[in-house]
Amino acid sequence: MWNRSKKDDEASSRPATPAPSPSDYGREAIPTSSYAARQSDFSGTRAVATIGKSLIIKGLIRGQEDLVIDGRLEGDVDLPENRLTVGVTGHVQGAVRAREIVVLGSIQGNLEASERVEIKKNAKVIGDLKAQRPVIEDEAYFKGNVETIRIDKPAPKPAAPPIVVEPQASLLPDNKPENRKG
């Protein structure tokens, strides 16, 4: 094979696990829990809440986790730090504010996202849209005003004046008492 190293050859000739010695057969296997590993998996992923497609909710939703709506919501959504996805079967009647909004279903209400709003093909949105990056795919139905939020780049700071270190008079060699000439 191409550029196969000696190390690889050694590894392939070795069995994956060492063969158990006769004394190993008598030893009881200790089951290891995968709980700790799973826990770390969960901490590494973002929590996503879902409203299933048979659910109908009336009222305000506010929180700090991503949300997928596949059902029907009559009320506002406020997830300033998170993403809202309205699935193909999802319908929202109310204003939505989130970090990111992705629409595959329908929304009747104003949308405001600090980052991105994506209205996918076949989605339907009636309402005004305000976002840093609005994206409307072909064959999406959109009726409303679009306004982009401009993030002004911070003005470059004026160059700091050069630091001039003036030696203290008392530290100058000539000013040292012992150097003074009487």
Added chain:
Amino acid sequence: MTSRPLPTGANPPPSDLPPGARRSHALENVSAYLRAHQELQVLDFGGINQPNLDFVTGLGHRIYGENLMLAFDYFFSQQEVASRQFAPERVEQFLDQTFDFEDQSCDAAFLWDTLQFLPPNIAQGVLGRLYRVLAPDSLLMAFFHPENSGPAAPHVCRILDDRNLQLTPRQHVRAIVPFSTRSIERFFQQFQSVKFFLTRENLQEVIARR
């Protein structure tokens, strides 16, 4: 009044343009107007698309999007459309719903070729409402195909840059209403002035100043 500088790549060389792209003198006029003003309210009645959205918002304006033909299809029943009988109160209701703006609150409108695919009395009503919601001196841009009558495909119009447009026929054909230059003039008679630009494909590009 200060004109905005052209963004980098605002007018790419012709070799970089996608198929269906062509130069539009009407668009050049509207672009110059959009660059000369700030924070305008622009209306796009062809069904908003990403290039138009990017172009208009990139100049610092707001864009209102609506697909006028689809709005018409949603509002009127098949029976009304088939019989071509539209009761005046129903037409008023449609116009109220579609043009929910304060008088003289908008600064530019892209109608593209939509007027030609609406029944004449609805198209006349649309124009009347636009005259009402557009501010004095604002611009309206519309296209008229050379087809005489019968079914034709409305086009999706994408603004590629200050002077180039991409026209792509939509999938579904509709009945088209023929317009001569004279009938277009009559159609826009309320407006202060009307400019015509005839393209190589005999498409009439029209800019009407409110």
